[in-house]
Amino acid sequence: xxxxxxxxxxxxxxxxxxxxxxxxxxxxxxxxxxxxxxxxxxxxxxxxxxxxxxxxxxxxxxxxxxxxxxxxxxxxxxxxxxxxxxxxxxxxxxxxxxxxxxxxxxxxxxxxxxxxxxxxxxxxxxxxxxxxxxxxxxxxxxxxxxxxxxxxxxxxxxxxxxxxxxxxxxxxxxxxxxxxxxxxxxxxxxxxxxxxxxxxxxxxxxxxxxxxxxxxxxxxxxxxxxxxxxxxxxxxxxxxxxxxxxxxxxxxxxxxxxxxxxxxxxxxxxxxxxxxxxxxxxxxxxxxxxxxxxxxxxxxxxxxxxxxxxxxxxxxxxxxxxxxxxxxxxxxxxxxxxxxxxxxxxxxxxxxxxxxxxxxxxxxxxxxxxxxxxxxxxxxxxxxxxxxxxxxxxxxxxxxxxxxxxxxxxxxxxxxxxxxxxxxxxxxxxxxxxxxxxxxxxxxxxxxxxxxxxxxxxxxxxxxxxxxxxxxxxxxxxxxxxxxxxxxxxxxxxxxxxxxxxxxxxxxxxxxxxxxxxxxxxxxxxxxxxxxxxxxxxxxxxxxxxxxxxxxxxxxxxxxxxxxxxxxxxxxxxxxxxxxxxxxxxxxxxxxxxxxxxxxxxxxxxxxxxxxxxxxxxxxxxxxxxxxxxxxxxxxxxxxxxxxxxxxxxxxxxxxxxxxxxxxxxxxxxxxxxxxxxxxxxxxxxxxxxxxxxxxxxxxxxxxxxxxxxxxxxxxxxxxxxxxxxxxxxxxxxxxxxxxxxxxxxxxxxxxxxxxxxxxxxxxxxxxxxxxxxxxxxxxxxxxxxxxxx
Numbered sequence: 196x197x198x199x200x201x202x203x204x205x206x207x208x209x210x211x212x213x214x215x216x217x218x219x220x221x222x223x224x225x226x227x228x229x230x231x232x233x234x235x236x237x238x239x240x241x242x243x244x245x246x247x248x249x250x251x252x253x254x255x256x257x258x259x260x261x262x263x264x265x266x267x268x269x270x271x272x273x274x275x276x277x278x279x280x281x282x283x284x285x286x287x288x289x290x291x292x293x294x295x296x297x298x299x300x301x302x303x304x305x306x307x308x309x310x311x312x313x314x315x316x317x318x319x320x321x322x323x324x325x326x327x328x329x330x331x332x333x334x335x336x337x338x339x340x341x342x343x344x345x346x347x348x349x350x351x352x353x354x355x356x357x358x359x360x361x362x363x364x365x366x367x368x369x370x371x372x373x374x375x376x377x378x379x380x381x382x383x384x385x386x387x388x389x390x391x392x393x394x395x396x397x398x399x400x401x402x403x404x405x406x407x408x409x410x411x412x413x414x415x416x417x418x419x420x421x422x423x424x425x426x427x428x429x430x431x432x433x434x435x436x437x438x439x440x441x442x443x444x445x446x447x448x449x450x451x452x453x454x455x456x457x458x459x460x461x462x463x464x465x466x467x468x469x470x471x472x473x474x475x476x477x478x479x480x481x482x483x484x485x486x487x488x489x490x491x492x493x494x495x496x497x498x499x500x501x502x503x504x505x506x507x508x509x510x511x512x513x514x515x516x517x518x519x520x521x522x523x524x525x526x527x528x529x530x531x532x533x534x535x536x537x538x539x540x541x542x543x544x545x546x547x548x549x550x551x552x553x554x555x556x557x558x559x560x561x562x563x564x565x566x567x568x569x570x571x572x573x574x575x576x577x578x579x580x581x582x583x584x585x586x587x588x589x590x591x592x593x594x595x596x597x598x599x600x601x602x603x604x605x606x607x608x609x610x611x612x613x614x615x616x617x618x619x620x621x622x623x624x625x626x627x628x629x630x631x632x633x634x635x636x637x638x639x640x641x642x643x644x645x646x647x648x649x650x651x652x653x654x655x656x657x658x659x660x661x662x663x664x665x666x667x668x669x670x671x672x673x674x675x676x677x678x679x680x681x682x683x684x685x686x687x688x689x690x691x692x693x694x695x696x697x698x699x700x701x702x703x704x705x706x707x708x709x710x711x712x713x714x715x716x717x718x719x720x721x722x723x724x725x726x727x728x729x730x731x732x733x734x735x736x737x738x739x740x741x742x743x744x745x746x747x748x749x750x751x752x753x754x755x756x757x758x759x760x761x762x763x764x765x766x767x768x769x770x771x772x773x774x775x776x777x778x779x780x781x782x783x784x785x786x787x788x789x790x791x792x793x794x795x796x797x798x799x800x801x802x803x804x805x806x807x808x809x810x811x812x813x814x815x816x817x818x819x820x821x822x823x824x825x826x827x828x829x830x831x832x833x834x835x836x837x838x839x840x841x842x843x844x845x846x847x848x849x850x851x852x853x854x855x856x857x858x859x860x861x862x863x864x865x866x867x868x869x870x871x872x873x874x875x876x877x878x879x880x881x882x883x884x885x886x887x888x889x890x891x892x893x894x895x896x897x898x899x900x901x902x903x904x905x906x907x908x909x910x911x912x913x914x915x916x917x918x919x920x921x922x923x924x925x926x927x928x929x930x931x932x933x934x935x936x937x938x939x940x941x942x943x944x945x946x947x948x949x950x951x952x953x954x955x956x957x958x959x960x961x962x963x964x965x966x967x968x969x970x971x972x973x974x975x976x977x978x979x980x981x982x983x984x985x
Contacts, residue, residue: 222848223319227302229312231276240319245291261287261295268300279304279312281973285326288319296323303852305859310962318848346421346436352399354379354392357431366421366438368414384410384418398427401838401982408439429983475503504807525661527563527684530614531555531594537570538592544574545581545590554593560614563684564661572654576618576677579651583622583675591619600664600680609664612683619676625669633667654679707754708732709817712742712770714762722757729814739765743773750778755820760787771801782820832900832944833873839946839982842870842877849977850880853949853970858882860966861934861959863951868974869896869935870947884928884952893923899935900945906964907948909933911956932957934964936971938978949974 217224217237225236232253241248244259251259260268264286275282282302287295302317340347340360346367347360359374367382374382383391387409394407404425410418420443425434479496482488488496535555542551562569573592580590594616600609625633634655654677658665662682669675709731713719719735726733731754736742739762746753756774760767771783786804804816836842850868858866865883869876876894878887891897898917899907912918912931923930935950949971 220318223298225317225319227315227317229276229304229314231272231315234314243290244288259289261289263287275302276315282315282317285322296321297326298322301849301852303856305856306966316852343435346438348379348434348436350379350395350432350434351430352395352427352432354395366413366419366436367411373414382411384412386410394425395432398425398432401427403427404434473503476500479503525564526566527561528566530560530562530569530616530681533566533570534573534592534594534616537573541574541577541590541592544577546586548587549581549584550589552589552591554591556595558596560594560596561684562614562661562681564663564681565657568653568657568661569681572657572679573616573618575651575654576679579677580618580620580622580675583624584620585622588621588674590621591617593617593619596683597680600666609680613663613680614683615678615680617676617678619674621674624671624673625667625675626671630667630669634665651677708734708752710734710736710742710745710753710756712736712739712756712758712762712767714738714759718759725810725813726757729810729817731817738762739767739770739773742770743777746774746778746781750781753781755782755784755817757784757786757817760785768801782817784816784820831942832940832946835940835942835944836870836872836946839978840985841879841978841981842872844879846880849981850974851882853974853977854880854882857949857951857967857970860970861951861953861963863932863953865928865952867950867952868938868947869894869950870938871896871900871945876947889923893921895921895923895930895933896935896948896950899948899950900937903937903939903943903945906934906936906967908959908964910958913956928952929954931955934959934967936964936967938971938975940975941979 214235220237220239223237223240223243225233225240227233233256234252236248236251240251244251246255246259249255257265257269268284268286271284272282274280281304283300285297285299288298289295298319299322300317300319302315304312305314305316307313343360344362344365346362348356348363349358350356355378356374356376359371361371363374364370369382379391379395380388391409394404398404404423407423407425408420409423410420413419418440419438420440421436422439423434423436425432427433476499479499483493483496534553538551538553542549545551577590577592584590594614597613597615599611600613602608634651654665658679658681663680665680666678667675668678709726711719711722711726711733713722713735714737716737719737723733723735734745734753736745739758742756742758746756756771758767758770762770765773767785767787771785774781774783782802784802784804786806786808802816802820804812854866854868858864863883865881867878867882867884868880869878871891871894874891875888876891876896878884881887895907895909895918909915909918910932912921912924912933918924918930921930930952932953932955933950935948937945938947938949939945949967951967
């Protein structure tokens with residue numbers, strides 16, 4: 196053992212410098228022999244305990260540990276010494292004045308050239324105030340738990356219930372002892388088992404739940420409909436439920452009454468409009484069958500048919516919007532860009548006697564919604580404003596970012612960041628007795644023949660399906676303001692202008708083999724012919740099971756899968772999810788005229804081509820899906836990096852100690868934990884380097900993450916063609932040697948590396964590479980733990 200007061204030998208000749216470094220650290224630092232006996236501590240340990248070093252060395256440190264905590268501390272310290280794994284434990288330690296305070300102690304082994312432990316290096320951090328704050332918070336939570344009228348439940352990721360609050364007995368009739376220990380599935384309606392299992396799986400993966408509904412069996416045998424909000428935390432799911440059984444029953448009764456009242460008006464209007472369109476199509480076809488028709492006349496007939504089909508598609512879209520059952524195709528885009536793009540069209544629509552003013556902020560207002568339905572909602576509100584002003588007045592369109600949505604009549608307040616698009620008119624306003632009915636299907640105050648009552652209903656349905664809301668504020672005689680609220684989205688966006696730019700660029704040539712899944716023989720034959728015209732070959736499968744069999748034989752021959760949604764047996768969504776599970780890289784495009792599954796689940800994540808579709812739309816979407824296949828892997832990697840929430844955070848001891856160990860083990864001047872972002876590499880921890888980031892194109896780590904399962908070694912960057920012109924090689928810091936072990940996520944993607952750098956060429960041995968991979972795995976474990984603890 197070293198004499199008391201001298202730092203131990205794992206750091207070799209650098210011990211005096213390391214001792215000085217340890218003395219200036221703002222925490223208690225210590226070292227121990229390989230068998231766990233304390234052999235050195237910095238001055239902070241001596242000052243805190245009030246004991247001389249001679250009384251602390253060896254096993255003397257145990258006298259300052261709280262007697263209740265000492266057995267666990269000794270047991271876990273013994274386990275670490277035996278296993279050679281890092282040590283971490285919380286305990287109370289006696290201060291010089293006699294007060295016991297909570298501390299967090301960590302230790303890691305330093306190893307010699309043969310891989311044996313030469314000594315342990317550790318630290319102890321005072322966390323007493325943090326533990327007290329946690330205790331106070333726990334008391335507050337206990338009060339809420341007991342007094343809440345909402346059902347509160349805690350379960351693990353397997354669904355086993357660990358705790359329920361007293362409200363569970365009031366709502367369901369079960370006593371706490373009858374629920375705790377059983378699984379959530381024991382109380383669920385059979386039809387809700389699969390959905391709930393999927394939702395529990397999402398929560399286990401780190402997602403949160405808001406507004407999820409399922410049915411729980413009460414003690415009397417009835418089922419109660421519960422609306423859940425839930426979050427995962429430290430291996431458990433914490434959930435709160437509101438009983439909405441009576442509320443939903445009232446809503447459904449009202450909805451059915453309204454549908455029965457509206458069905459007569461709806462049937463007549465739809466039949467009239469569709470008969471008009473069918474008349475155009477039928478007469479045009481009859482004319483084209485006459486041989487006497489000139490080419491120009493045939494062209495006009497084909498144009499009439501195409502226009503009639505487009506109008507029919509718009510009509511069915513309106514009907515589905517009225518029913519809140521349209522299949523949305525959400526993407527991220529800047530709402531300001533779309534408002535700006537259709538501003539001129541709205542001016543034309545409302546007429547020259549109405550002054551249209553558009554106010555758009557300088558910052559992007561990104562939302563995740565269906566841009567086509569968004570534009571339709573704006574037009575419907577603009578038409579409503581025009582009619583309210585009788586063709587003359589002022590219309591203000593304003594886009595802004597807001598925090599939360601206020602309570603809106605029957606809808607409670609909603610928290611979060613939203614984009615608000617408001618249309619304010621100077622018209623006649625809306626009478627107070629009509630405000631609650633303004634968004635109901637077929638409700639209109641206009642004379643017969645001048646309004647269907649479907650326009651504002653589309654706005655309401657679109658807002659609800661997009662997790663937003665729409666609000667009207669009006670006083671009779673003073674105009675009205677309609678505000679559409681949609682959740683703000685943080686991801687990159689596109690605008691109408693960028694869409695036009697993309698559309699103007701030539702598409703890459705089509706080709707390859709498409710697996711077509713369609714159970715209607717006539718539609719399948721039509722798609723087969725269409726794909727042939729576009730340059731694709733096709734293999735037809737008349738059911739989802741047949742499609743999976745084709746993929747099992749040879750999935751690599753297919754460029755993409757093009758599937759209907761509504762099919763007997765397994766539907767298109769279920770098929771797409773199974774394909775994604777079995778063949779994750781294969782692009783999938785779905786097509787449907789209507790599907791309740793699509794309407795209810797806009798987050799399915801698959802490309803959707805609505806029927807009827809054009810040849811150009813089919814070609815564009817197939818090629819876009821193929822391009823996306825190449826980008827998906829990188830996108831997934833970046834999503835996992837973002838999910839860790841570690842970029843641009845402060846330095847942390849937990850990572851710095853691993854970086855220092857890497858530098859020490861390699862005897863390298865520089866060691867880094869490098870995370871490869873979209874356009875940069877950013878350093879979570881640094882040894883021997885001052886800068887926090889470099890451009891991605893200069894990063895050695897960009898190459899290293901392409902090989903997630905192995906260490907990338909560049910013995911001499913001057914001799915490697917990949918790096919001969921690299922700015923970090925030709926200029927500061929003049930890198931010559933690099934070794935990087937990828938930081939690999941559970942899905943197999945590499946988000947960065949733990950790397951060491953030298954300014955001279957050098958070689959590495961297998962033992963060093965193995966140690967670098969080991970330390971990289973430890974970095975990844977701490978990053979994942981950090982994410983779970985956030």
